[in-house]
Amino acid sequence: MDAKLMECVPNFSEGRDLEKIDRIVAPFRGKPKVKLLDYQRDEDHNRLVVTVIGEPDALKICLLDAVAQAISLIDMRAHRGQHPRMGAVDVVPFVPIRNMSMAEAVDFSKQVGKELADRFSLPVFLYEASAANPARSNLADIRKGEFEKMPEKLTMDAWKPDFGPVAVHPTAGVTAVGARNPLVAFNVFLTTQDIAIARKIAKAVRHKDGGLRFCKAMGVAVEARRQVQVSMNMTDFSQTPLYRVLELIRAEAKRFGVTVSGSEIVGLVPMAALTNCAAYYLGLEHFSLAQVMETHLI
Amino acid sequence: MDAKLMECVPNFSEGRDLEKIDRIVAPFRGKPKVKLLDYQRDEDHNRLVVTVIGEPDALKICLLDAVAQAISLIDMRAHRGQHPRMGAVDVVPFVPIRNMSMAEAVDFSKQVGKELADRFSLPVFLYEASAANPARSNLADIRKGEFEKMPEKLTMDAWKPDFGPVAVHPTAGVTAVGARNPLVAFNVFLTTQDIAIARKIAKAVRHKDGGLRFCKAMGVAVEARRQVQVSMNMTDFSQTPLYRVLELIRAEAKRFGVTVSGSEIVGLVPMAALTNCAAYYLGLEHFSLAQVMETHLI
Numbered sequence: 001m002d003a004k005l006m007e008c009v010p011n012f013s014e015g016r017d018l019e020k021i022d023r024i025v026a027p028f029r030g031k032p033k034v035k036l037l038d039y040q041r042d043e044d045h046n047r048l049v050v051t052v053i054g055e056p057d058a059l060k061i062c063l064l065d066a067v068a069q070a071i072s073l074i075d076m077r078a079h080r081g082q083h084p085r086m087g088a089v090d091v092v093p094f095v096p097i098r099n100m101s102m103a104e105a106v107d108f109s110k111q112v113g114k115e116l117a118d119r120f121s122l123p124v125f126l127y128e129a130s131a132a133n134p135a136r137s138n139l140a141d142i143r144k145g146e147f148e149k150m151p152e153k154l155t156m157d158a159w160k161p162d163f164g165p166v167a168v169h170p171t172a173g174v175t176a177v178g179a180r181n182p183l184v185a186f187n188v189f190l191t192t193q194d195i196a197i198a199r200k201i202a203k204a205v206r207h208k209d210g211g212l213r214f215c216k217a218m219g220v221a222v223e224a225r226r227q228v229q230v231s232m233n234m235t236d237f238s239q240t241p242l243y244r245v246l247e248l249i250r251a252e253a254k255r256f257g258v259t260v261s262g263s264e265i266v267g268l269v270p271m272a273a274l275t276n277c278a279a280y281y282l283g284l285e286h287f288s289l290a291q292v293m294e295t296h297l298i
Numbered sequence: 299m300d301a302k303l304m305e306c307v308p309n310f311s312e313g314r315d316l317e318k319i320d321r322i323v324a325p326f327r328g329k330p331k332v333k334l335l336d337y338q339r340d341e342d343h344n345r346l347v348v349t350v351i352g353e354p355d356a357l358k359i360c361l362l363d364a365v366a367q368a369i370s371l372i373d374m375r376a377h378r379g380q381h382p383r384m385g386a387v388d389v390v391p392f393v394p395i396r397n398m399s400m401a402e403a404v405d406f407s408k409q410v411g412k413e414l415a416d417r418f419s420l421p422v423f424l425y426e427a428s429a430a431n432p433a434r435s436n437l438a439d440i441r442k443g444e445f446e447k448m449p450e451k452l453t454m455d456a457w458k459p460d461f462g463p464v465a466v467h468p469t470a471g472v473t474a475v476g477a478r479n480p481l482v483a484f485n486v487f488l489t490t491q492d493i494a495i496a497r498k499i500a501k502a503v504r505h506k507d508g509g510l511r512f513c514k515a516m517g518v519a520v521e522a523r524r525q526v527q528v529s530m531n532m533t534d535f536s537q538t539p540l541y542r543v544l545e546l547i548r549a550e551a552k553r554f555g556v557t558v559s560g561s562e563i564v565g566l567v568p569m570a571a572l573t574n575c576a577a578y579y580l581g582l583e584h585f586s587l588a589q590v591m592e593t594h595l596i
Binding site: 005007035037053097098182189242243246260261262263264265267268269270271274275277278279281282283284285286287291292293294295296297298 | 395580583585592
């Protein structure tokens with residue numbers, strides 16, 4: 001009952017070849033103390049996102065096997081896709097889920113990063129909570145230049161990898177490994193087709209431009225619905241809850257004569273991200289997660 | 299992963315003697331495939347409510363042991379308390395939690411009812427979803443007259459027990475057993491001390507008087523807060539969700555110039571009762587419980 005549990009969401013640079021995808025995902029199937037929750041491939045992005053949960057050591061064994069597959073199957077020199085990427089195993093985020101602190105998850109991510117570097121001669125950057133300094137905490141900064149510019153980037157002192165050779169793996173590029181909070185992909189739809197409005201509201205609510213601390217946001221057109229959306233990554237829902245950003249979007253939308261027509265959560269969401277919204281809107285006093293029956297069944 | 303799971307919430311007529319309470323609760327502790335989630339005794343009610351969850355057959359073994367203890371320790375002839383009661387083991391509700399239909403829970407409750415009757419010479423009534431006819435579905439109807447009037451009640455054709463002797467157990471009285479939906483105890487506080495307002499609103503929202511189908515409600519004074527509350531049992535949150543009754547109370551309160559100041563959930567609540575409120579207030583489209591990470595960990 002009190003085993004440590006983490007989530008791991010490795011991103012691989014293969015979203016088209018189903019046979020290759022199957023071989024990369026296979027190591028996560030039917031293993032003790034590991035559960036494959038989801039995997040989604042995107043053809044346009046040419047990218048595979050695996051969501052798996054389990055005890056840390058068991059997760060590591062599966063992950064190393066999957067990485068071995070990915071490195072043997074993916075040649076980044078021939079990789080084309082819309083999503084920015086720098087390696088065959090582009091990024092390996094770890095999320096502490098249960099009986100595990102962020103500090104423990106950081107330690108674990110460093111172990112895994114070192115092992116990936118040693119075993120596969122892969123340059124590894126530590127990012128997010130595992131980053132050695134703030135310049136490396138944001139994955140976008142590490143990935144800037146993508147696979148094609150990495151050979152040049154790695155020669156700079158500021159971009160010496162945390163583990164592994166100071167040279168790009170010829171076919172597998174570079175990998176980022178790190179511990180982070182669970183991330184919730186939360187999109188809010190607006191009753192307009194005007195992308196400028198979605199962009200202005202996204203700017204108002206996101207951290208970068210003066211908004212909520214754990215909110216990344218952009219305006220996106222949703223043509224099939226003839227609407228726009230504020231598309232967000234909530235990077236710490238315990239400090240920036242979903243209801244807060246929704247109510248802020250509602251308030252900002254008013255000045256444009258626009259309203260919120262609905263929302264969606266893409267992929268998985270931790271229970272607490274929703275129960276804290278329920279507690280807010282119901283006005284629940286003294287609510288505790290221990291009151292949720294399922295908490296006792298995990 | 300796919301074992302059947304039920305909750306059982308037996309109510310015993312002993313809320314004062316800690317040693318007796320310990321002996322009644324003990325059979326639920328440290329057993330395989332059973333988890334004691336909670337037990338609460340109430341001195342005024344002189345009553346003990348145990349909340350336990352587990353696989354049906356394992357639950358039954360613990361329950362039979364606890365019933366044996368209760369029957370040997372409780373003498374209803376000497377029992378006094380504010381809560382209506384008819385037996386030492388007053389009521390044994392079973393709630394299907396996972397991989398189990400209500401029909402299966404009903405079957406199981408009948409097995410348990412028969413075993414309790416045979417083993418302890420206890421008259422047993424089946425209630426709620428297990429009731430043989432509508433006149434027996436409501437526990438309050440079965441319990442009417444309480445322990446003291448049961449000998450007379452059992453002589454009536456309409457109140458022949460479903461199992462066991464047609465005679466009250468001399469010290470343990472009568473027991474009700476049945477399967478039901480999970481029940482959420484939900485209280486809404488109002489910004490007034492006027493109990494008449496809470497009573498009027500309770501009447502407006504409860505099923506009995508024309509309100510929401512799966513809502514039982516009464517007005518209660520909460521003297522320590524100088525407020526009143528609408529105190530509710532939501533008997534099927536999937537059909538009558540918490541947000542709906544809250545919004546209805548808010549609307550009814552307006553005519554009295556009163557507002558909702560907050561709410562509380564007493565005891566345990568199934569995750570889905572809260573996530574469906576989050577989905578309503580956030581306006582989530584296409585939300586599914588399978589998106590909640592914890593769903594995959596149970």
